């Protein structure tokens with residue numbers, strides 16, 4: 001939501017209208033650039049590799065590039081109907097429709113393979129594959145957990161035990177230069193998920209929260225032992241964010257007035273957004289923001 005409140009509202013703000021309109025909005029919001037699709041494909045093959053190991057299935061390493069290629073091409077293909085919906089709406093060619101050259105796909109596959117091989121050498125993945133970590137599980141981030149009155153995605157990607165500690169880890173395939181305090185607290189929410197899970201410890205101090213993230217050409221492992229204060233701070237931060245989202249949603253009003261909803265903080269965010277054909281920010285973010293603040297000032301002076 002921080003990156004663009006309007007994009008967030010377009011994705012989640014109309015969920016009460018269960019019809020096709022809402023489905024279209026969500027699909028458009030989920031549209032992703034080939035780069036983003038490469039990152040998802042990479043995450044998918046890492047999880048596949050671990051699940052294959054867990055189920056003692058044979059993993060054919062020489063198929064890696066074709067697995068990644070299939071995932072990227074499949075995702076591009078599945079996005080086509082979304083672009084058609086946008087084009088029907090605007091009556092012209094969408095900015096989302098760009099011809100992706102084979103050489104571009106080759107380059108993305110090469111990058112993903114490189115990152116995959118690097119990931120296999122990092123801990124804890126290498127330790128799982130060579131048996132040094134024997135008790136471990138993968139989980140789906142799509143799993144929702146009850147949090148106060150909300151249903152949120154709090155699950156980790158990977159859980160493992162070492163000594164008396166239970167490790168909860170997420171992969172962040174999108175580059176981040178520095179995880180920062182907010183992200184650290186966000187990660188602590190995995191402990192809230194784990195405490196409610198049968199078979200896992202119930203004391204915050206027994207968890208180590210980790211994030212394996214790609215930054216500056218390599219995988220980095222961020223790790224922090226949990227404690228009840230950090231978990232409480234994390235819950236407070238999430239509740240504050242949820243309340244800010246509710247407040248933003250209320251600004252839509254019964255007339256669903258999108259002009260009240262702030263636009264993206266930078267053009268870079270618009271370049272990766274599925275709504276850029278139909279949103280004033282997608283056309284000219286600077287002008288759209290100026291027009292919006294002029295409108296707000298005019299309203300306030302009434």
Ligand code: SF4
Nearest residue numbers: 004264270273279281
């Ligand atoms: S085009 Fe830009 S301002 Fe508009 S919804 Fe997308 S990210 Fe937000």
